[in-house]
Amino acid sequence: MVNELQGRKSLGGLILLAAFLAVTTAYASAPIPRSKPAPPSAETSPAVPLPRAKPAAPSPEASLVSAPENAPLPRAKPGRAGKPATTAALRKAWPQSMGDWPKAEVLAARAACEKMLAGLDLIWRPDQPIGEPGGCGTPAPIAIAEVAQIRIDPPATVTCDFAVALNAWFTQSVQPEARKRVGASVIGVRNASSYACRRRNNASTGKLSEHARANALDIAAFDFSKSAQVTVAGGASGLLQKIGLSAKGNFMKALRKSACSYFNTVLGPGADRYHGDHFHVDLMKLRPGRFKMCR
């Protein structure tokens, strides 16, 4: 994918806009490849447009395609073993742009980000600010391509707090559960949606989705080291039958339960009509009277 992204670098503004639209749509829905816009669905088609970053300043999702200011993400190495990459070695400079955010806020958020990611085994790229205070966006987004040696496909645009929580979940629960219950390591997850400027469940009114704050990820599938994939919609049985692994409990159920220790919202099949084929995890702010929602 990185090669593909690099290859598009030389395309002009119209192509960038087209790519932005295609990528934005594809990010919000499960199917990959991302080149074809997905058909409208509850998850992908806001009835009422939400405020967006100014067209002149492409969002990081567009940046993943062709923003000259951003360095390409290093390609994740499936199944790589040995010493983990350090964030410092792979880190590129933050883009110059402050977008529509106060400079002090952007710089503070970036400094906090670097501090919290230090020492974690991530492949990530610093991106330019998205949106504006009080609306969609976040001052210091990053694109993550690999977290704790688990590939994020395609790379996800998230906050650093979110990346830290994802790293902890992968390291402390996802990987141990996979080895224990499936007998294989997870080497990748399929990103069905990360940043998207929209309201919850794409409603025309109501609160912004945590996706609009780059504070959420939809995971549609897990890739295993034995060349198998288990989809959230299909549960673990498909994988077990396909590669003949022994079942020691319900992997998906265990994952979903464990996610609630790391995130503030966890939704999946059965929770409502919007989450039948993916796990949604986010870091919604918990204020007095607002509790975790895991179902």
Ligand SMILES: [Zn+2]
């Ligand atoms: Zn979601």
